[in-house]
Amino acid sequence: MKKSWWNGKVAYQIYPKSFCDSNGDGIGDLRGVLSKLDYLKDLGVDIIWLSPVYQSPFVDQGYDISDYYRIAEEFGTMEDFDLLLAEAGRRGMSIVMDLVVNHCSDQHEWFQKALADPEGEYAGYFYFRRGRDGQPPSNYRSYFGGSTWSPVPGTDLYYLHMFAPEQPDLNWENPVVRRKIYDMVNWWLDKGVAGFRIDAIINIKKNLDFPSFEPDGPDGLAACTNMVESAHGIGEFLQELKRETFAKHDAFTVGEVFNMKEDELAAFIGDEGHFSTMFDFSAQALTFGGHGWYDAPTIQFDAWREALFNAQREAQGVGFLANIIENHDEPRGASRFLPPYAQNETGKKLLATTSLLLRGISFLYQGQEIGMTNCRMTDISQYEDINTIDQYQVALRAGCTEAEALEACYLNSRDNARTPMQWSGAANGGFTTGTPWLVVNPNYREINAAEQAGRPDSLLNYYKRLIALRKSDAYADTFIYGGFVPAYETEPDILAYLRKGQEQTILVAGNYGETARTLTLDGPAEQVLLTNTGREAELLAQARDEGRITLESCESAVILLWIQ
Ligand code: GLC
Ligand code: CA
Numbered sequence: 001m002k003k004s005w006w007n008g009k010v011a012y013q014i015y016p017k018s019f020c021d022s023n024g025d026g027i028g029d030l031r032g033v034l035s036k037l038d039y040l041k042d043l044g045v046d047i048i049w050l051s052p053v054y055q056s057p058f059v060d061q062g063y064d065i066s067d068y069y070r071i072a073e074e075f076g077t078m079e080d081f082d083l084l085l086a087e088a089g090r091r092g093m094s095i096v097m098d099l100v101v102n103h104c105s106d107q108h109e110w111f112q113k114a115l116a117d118p119e120g121e122y123a124g125y126f127y128f129r130r131g132r133d134g135q136p137p138s139n140y141r142s143y144f145g146g147s148t149w150s151p152v153p154g155t156d157l158y159y160l161h162m163f164a165p166e167q168p169d170l171n172w173e174n175p176v177v178r179r180k181i182y183d184m185v186n187w188w189l190d191k192g193v194a195g196f197r198i199d200a201i202i203n204i205k206k207n208l209d210f211p212s213f214e215p216d217g218p219d220g221l222a223a224c225t226n227m228v229e230s231a232h233g234i235g236e237f238l239q240e241l242k243r244e245t246f247a248k249h250d251a252f253t254v255g256e257v258f259n260m261k262e263d264e265l266a267a268f269i270g271d272e273g274h275f276s277t278m279f280d281f282s283a284q285a286l287t288f289g290g291h292g293w294y295d296a297p298t299i300q301f302d303a304w305r306e307a308l309f310n311a312q313r314e315a316q317g318v319g320f321l322a323n324i325i326e327n328h329d330e331p332r333g334a335s336r337f338l339p340p341y342a343q344n345e346t347g348k349k350l351l352a353t354t355s356l357l358l359r360g361i362s363f364l365y366q367g368q369e370i371g372m373t374n375c376r377m378t379d380i381s382q383y384e385d386i387n388t389i390d391q392y393q394v395a396l397r398a399g400c401t402e403a404e405a406l407e408a409c410y411l412n413s414r415d416n417a418r419t420p421m422q423w424s425g426a427a428n429g430g431f432t433t434g435t436p437w438l439v440v441n442p443n444y445r446e447i448n449a450a451e452q453a454g455r456p457d458s459l460l461n462y463y464k465r466l467i468a469l470r471k472s473d474a475y476a477d478t479f480i481y482g483g484f485v486p487a488y489e490t491e492p493d494i495l496a497y498l499r500k501g502q503e504q505t506i507l508v509a510g511n512y513g514e515t516a517r518t519l520t521l522d523g524p525a526e527q528v529l530l531t532n533t534g535r536e537a538e539l540l541a542q543a544r545d546e547g548r549i550t551l552e553s554c555e556s557a558v559i560l561l562w563i564q
Contacts, residue, residue, distance in 0.1 A: 001319065002271045006195075006252040008480040009046040010356075010467050011096070011363045013197075015328045016053055016075055017061060018420045019366055021432035028420070028431070030076040034084050039449070041091045043369060043460075044467030047252065048088060049096040049197045051328055053081070057107050059166040060144075060386055061418070063098075063199065064105040068184045085192050094194030096252060101181050102203045103167040111168050118155045125177050126168050127160035128152060129210065139212040141221035145390035148224050160210075162203050162224050164386055172204045172237050185245040195252035198275065202259050205234035217291060218397065225259050235267055238274035252276050254322050254361070258285075269319030277361050280321040282307040283337070284330055293412040294395035294405065299337055301512055305495050312359055312484045312497070321360040325351060325368055331416040332367075335374035341514050345371060346554045349462045349532035353556040354495045354510045356466050359484040367421050369463040370449050374416040375441040380406065384438050388413040424450035462532060469530055469558065478504045488519055494551075498561075509549070510556035518550045523561045525549075530558040 020032030030053065040048060052062035055070040062072065071081050088095050104111065113122035129137040129149075136149035136158050149158035150165040160169045171177055185196070207230045213222035246253050255278035257268060268274050286303055289296035315321045325333030338347045348371040356362045377383060380392050380402075388409050395405035410416075415438060422444040424430035429444030441447075452458035470479045478501030487496040493513025499506045506529070511517050525543035528536040532555060539549050539557055549557060 001317075003481075004252075004276065005250070006047070006276060006361070007320070008471060008476055009094075009252075009361065010044055010470065011047040011049055011254075011322070011361060012040055012043070012045040013049045013051065013327055013363060013365045015051045015366060015418060017051075017437065018418050018431070020421060020423065021434065021436075024432060024434040025074075026432050026434040026437045027074045029074065030071070030080040030084050034080070034087060037084075037087055037091055037093070041093060043364075043464055044471065045093060045364070047094050047096055047194065049254075049363070050098065052098045052100055054100075057105055057166065059105070059164055061384075063100050064103070064107075064164070064167045065100055066105040066107040067109075068104075069187065082191070089192065094252070095192075096195045096197055096254075097188055097193050098199055099185065099196035100199040101170060102200045103161065103163060103169045106166045106168055114159075115152065118152050118157055124171060124174050126171055127206065128157045129160070130156055131158055138210045138227070139215060139221050140224035140227055141217065141219060142224055144387050145394065146219075147221065160206075162200070162228075169203070169206075173206075173208070178237070178240065182241065182244040185241075186248070189245065189249040189251055195246065195249075195254075195276070198253060198255045201238070201255050202234065202257055203228055204237055205231040207231040228259050229261070235264075235274065238268075242274055254278060254363075257281075265314060266318050269315070269321070271319070273319060277320045277322045279327075279363070280308075280311045280315075280323055280360065282311040287336070287412070291398060292394040293391040293408040294398055294400050296408070296412055298411075301339075301493060301495075304337065305489075308358070308495075309486045309489070309497075313486075316359065316484055322363050323355055323358045323360045324363045324365065325355050326365045326417055327363075328365065328417050329414050331412055331414075332372055332374050334368075334371050335411075335416070339512070339514075342512065342554045343373070344554075345457075345459045345462075346532055348459050350510045350512065350554050350556045352459070352463055352466055353530070353532060353558065354508060356470060357479060357499065357506075357508045357558065358497075359482070359499070362467075362470065364463075365417065367417075369460055370422060370452050371447055371459045372419075372422060372441065373443065373447070374410060374413075375419045375439060375443075376410055377406070377415075377439065380409070382439050383409060383413060383415050385413060385415045385418065388415055422448040424448050457534065465530060475501075475504065475506065475529070475560075477501055478506055482506070491517065491519065493517060494519065505561040507559045507561055508556070509551060509559070511551035511553060514553050516550050516552050518548050520548045521559075521561065526560040526562055528557055528559050532556045 017028050019028040021028050022031035053075045054065045055067040055072050056062045071078050110125045136147050140148040142148040144164050161167050207227050213226040216222050253275040255275040257278045287296050334348050392405050395408050419441045420431035420436050422429035425445050428436050429440045452460035478499050482499040482501035485498040488494045496509035528540040543549050
């Protein structure tokens with residue numbers, strides 16, 4: 001496999017609205033991000049991915065862009081952005097933008113012009129279609145509920161939106177649209193951004209017949225993913241995008257890819273792939289409900305381990321996956337993946353260890369490094385997320401009580417990840433001096449960055465050590481390029497694997513169970529590189545004396561097995 005500059009980088013996702021507010025208006029902003037660059041550098045971050053900071057009406061929190069060349073005024077100015085870029089660069093960090101080009105905002109000038117002249121040139125930037133028998137062209141349910149087709153006022157036309165009605169889909173079949181997108185991407189790359197995280201990208205290729213599918217819900221609609229899965233040829237668009245933009249700049253790109261077809265992994269992340277990497281969502285996919293959040297299954301350890309291992313095995317020899325515990329669309333990983341007895345700092349360190357040392361590009365999401373958790377709301381009105389509000393209604397319509405619907409949101413809501421970053425024990429967790437735009441999780445008094453920075457055995461300091469180990473001169477090559485071999489796969493509650501480098505084998509082992517477990521090592525232990533319990537010396541002694549290690553409940557260990 002080809003080597004690239006980004007292979008060993010650690011990335012950190014910032015959700016700007018909730019990261020740090022510099023001017024007391026309750027909304028995080030670019031000056032706030034700027035003020036935390038040293039914090040990120042100290043943590044060991046190389047790449048900062050900013051969720052969208054472009055001008056937007058914020059119907060979907062910035063994933064509805066009304067001008068790709070402007071910074072949202074809520075977040076600051078282009079001068080602030082340029083300063084952030086320069087200051088990150090000065091510290092040896094890169095900025096990656098969010099590229100949202102499946103759709104734009106209905107307030108974007110293109111869509112406004114299309115509405116003004118529905119038979120004109122700009123209508124061709126979107127999917128305007130005539131209805132069938134007084135009905136929309138097809139029966140798709142959008143990702144956020146309701147039909148994907150909304151009427152074009154004053155006509156018998158409908159326009160397509162896979163997400164909210166305020167997010168009309170851009171017509172990638174139109175070469176003029178593609179050219180304008182490429183020009184915009186190059187404009188940002190010329191400015192010096194290192195690359196892009198590419199939003200909802202699988203949706204850009206439509207089945208232009210727009211066939212209807214068998215309804216799969218009480219609303220009489222069928223999931224719009226049926227149409228996406230029936231479309232073919234996305235690779236042509238993505239290769240052109242790469243050729244015209246990313247490749248010229250040696251950019252780093254990470255795709256948000258769901259519903260990929262089988263056997264397409266190499267096309268997406270192989271040496272000549274569309275992207276540098278793409279997120280491994282196999283764990284998240286285990287929690288997809290059959291009908292919505294109200295019937296979403298909870299994580300079962302065995303299925304989770306199997307999904308992770310399968311993804312690792314498939315990517316090996318093909319390319320790198322990007323590994324996450326959580327992001328802005330998911331509940332907090334500590335609340336999702338850890339059983340109740342593990343929902344503490346030791347458990348969170350365990351989760352960090354087994355995730356960050358996987359083969360692939362490590363992504364952290366803001367607040368993960370201090371162990372932020374889901375936030376219990378007492379009323380649906382406290383949520384801001386469009387998806388959450390829809391899913392609450394879906395649950396009620398399915399017969400759930402209000403309490404049950406709220407519980408489904410507590411477990412699954414995207415707002416769990418969007419509550420403001422907990423910087424300190426001061427009012428509003430130190431996020432703002434004003435009124436925060438979204439509830440601050442009241443547990444900021446116990447869980448916050450300032451407290452953890454001052455405590456050597458904190459989760460934050462553990463993350464620093466873990467990242468430093470991953471990037472250390474002695475072991476980076478193994479953690480980056482070494483193979484992935486599952487270990488102790490039939491051992492209950494154990495998530496373990498070997499990372500096999502040219503000259504080293506490193507065992508990463510974690511005990512997710514409630515009781516201690518003993519593992520027989522299949523080679524002499526050279527060194528215990530890290531534990532989440534401070535028991536490095538004890539485990540090394542046991543390994544040398546007995547050829548085994550006993551991991552306590554929620555304990556993890558990283559062990560250098562032998563030097564070949
Ligand atoms: C992606 C984003 C999500 C957004 C959606 C529509 O899934 O991560 O936050 O709502 O695309 O742009
Ligand atoms: Ca602000």
